[in-house]
Amino acid sequence: MGYMEPETRQEMIRDFVNESRELLDEVEPQIIELEQRVSSAGIIDERLLNGIFRLFHTLKGSASFLDLQVITNVTHKAETLLEIFRNSQVIVTSQHVDLLCRAADFIRMVLDQVEQEAHDRGFEDAAQSIIDDLVEAISSVDLEHKHPAGEEQKPQENGNVSVGEEEGDMEITTDIIKRFVEEAMDFCEEAETAILALEKSPDAIPARDTLRVFHSLKGNAAFLGLPGIEKVSHLAESILDGVIAKERKCDGVTITVLLTLIDSLRSGIRRVEEGQFPELPDLPQLIQFVEQALDMPGIGGTGDVDGEQEEVSSEGFSQKQDGDEKPMSDQPVSNYQNSDKIQHRSQFIRVDTDKLDQLLDLVGELVIAEAMVASHSLGSGYDQMGKAVRQLDKVTREMQEVALSLRMVPLTTTFRKMVRLVRDLAKKENKQVELEIRGAETEVDKTVIEHISDPLVHLIRNAVDHGIEAPAERKAAGKPEVGRVIIEARHSTGEVWIIVQDDGRGLDREEIIRKGVEKGIITDGQGENLPDEDVWQLIFEPGFSTAKEVSDVSGRGVGMDVVRENVEKMNGRIEVYNRPGCGTTFLIRIPLTLAIIEGMIIKVGESRYTIPIGSIKESFKPLPSMITHTPDGLEVVQLRGKLLPVLRLHEIYDIETSCQKLTEGILIAVQNNEQMICLFVDELVGQQQIVIKGLPGYLEHVQGISGCAILSDGSVSLIMDIAGLLQSI
């Protein structure tokens, strides 16, 4: 590589990171689609495969140009694996897909560092483990390819068991052994700490991470052909699994057994390091001990390690998927939840050049219009001046529209991320789910993109976890075994609609009411008379969950309240349509742009506040007969049979005003959800379109204020947060 100016490199890194993120977003759904094609049609879709190959290839090329070794190495191996698929008709399994997805996740992680520090050093170890797995996959696929059909599993098996014998293609170097020992020792330590913590608080559910530690150890041992360590790790894993599943009591005996297992793992690992074989000579005794201590007959079989081996391997396969899947289904979700963090990244937006050209044209027009106004103001007739001003006005308006449209981005990327989510969730839940995406090209404000991910993730989790039934149940209900989730976006009269629809079992009215009463959200008996719409809204209350049991996918009672909160942040609403037994539809309605709202400007004393027009029901001058004073000093106004409490703005905002009598000012009835009150203000100034600006960060959060707007005279008006205000009283 030749000399590169430092600034050039920095710029190139930035471009590389942005481009790579886009590439990864693109490649993920393609990998999954590839898998779907393979499982449905049994053939590899050449076009897709080529696409995926090209993406990894591009990544590799740019990374190596920028001397990013880790990314280059990982992409290179991924490419090799894909190359094999391309050249032979080997079937792509879900394991391969997991591996490729993992590689993609890993690269994404490395990119975060590259963006900050312009190098990818420090990830070598993590990269190595992925590369090892890729190498393993490559060699096993290669073998399969050489020994077509029939004995696919066998060569790999041999490769595993043979440490000294020279079968199979795998070459186990001292380097690999050394790395294994180091890593395995770390694993043991990690597991020990976790188990000791478990002893202290036996009620706490042990972290699944501990399970994964043993699982990884098992996998590595199997790879190196260390049946003893593999077996012991497997034992520990299944004991812990039992504890997590609450099938096994976590008493002193269990803990002792686990610790004994770790000790023997350690001694085994040491023997491996010293090159002694077998690594665990006292394995049968150990198994016997565990059997007796935990009353688990048959776990050790007859001690016939070979026979055992096969059982472990076949089981290991299905478990491996579980283990591998875990970080994936969690990772994307945690990404979304950390959207705060993401926002700190430099923000780029792809803009259509047409829009930019348009904007430039308009700026040109603006300069001309301004010149017209300037020349006419110097004494020419009123007519000419009026014309010039109208021209100026028109150009400014158009310019504002174009400028706003620059913030509009298609939902494509956001929706695409859901493909992976649905796949991971469905796999985890052992369900079959098909995701259909409609209208992904719909453009929405950039702020919407930032806020919509979380709600979408929760709604989709919910749909897959609670909505879609298990295949057997679906079949019994006469539905196709494969469940359907549809996400759709479209524009509709000044709003963006985002729809999440499933064809699952639908919401259970009785269950929701029962839960609502139990959680104290509604009172007993109140539920029967509630209209359906109100019942469905209950699920968005904080702490509400109807899942019969807590699963780690969803159902911990968090989530749906986040959905409503985020949607409300975007001034949107969420509606629920339910067909019992046939599915649920969630409709999120968000105003087209968040940057501009229609506002009513009101005056209190010298201050002017803006109320979003959407919150206002009506405004009126009250007659004395409408007003009632309660003994505790509250004022209530009667409006067409409804009694509404009055909130004096000058009192809550502590503003001096001469307008003290309700009959002298104006009452504005505002509404949020079902709550309605009247605000007392001095006068209405007028209605206008306002550009919303956030409050300066220095002021932090101000109760009852959602932002500010700049009025036509250049002064600042505070925008009232009606929902916040109503909640605070």
Add this chain to the structure above:
Amino acid sequence: MLSENEMLDVDLLDEDEEEEDTQQDKFLTFFIGKEEYGIDIKHVTEIIGVQKVTEVPDMPNYIKGVINLRGKVIPVMDVRLRFGMEERDYDDRTCIIVINVEEQAVGLIVDRVSEVLDIPPSDIEPPPQLQRGNKGRLLLGMGKVDDGVKILLDAQKLLFDEEGK
């Protein structure tokens, strides 16, 4: 590649230093009452005349509200009130000094702006320890200039020191 990285760092460093050189030891001074105060010029972005301030509810009394600075809404602080001094009506000499600390732009309302002075570190003494109350914590030090003493403010603490609020 490493060498290029190093080069990059060196370049940036040079630029920074140059930039700082021109601003080093310079303070913008202003009056509040009879005393003359100074603030490190590197924080100052501009000085504007006083304009209509929109009050924001639930703020400490020294946060007067927000103003529109060419489309950007920034908070303004009355430095008199920040120091617990008596409020004074604004006149045509009242100024807003816009400072930028930790990415936050804030306007400081002062009685009048004076001049830009060079005060080398050797002429700056630590703030007096036994001051009434604990307002001394907002100070950077006391700058000695030919004709007297300027009270140098710590811009960061002026904005973010909660204790002083």
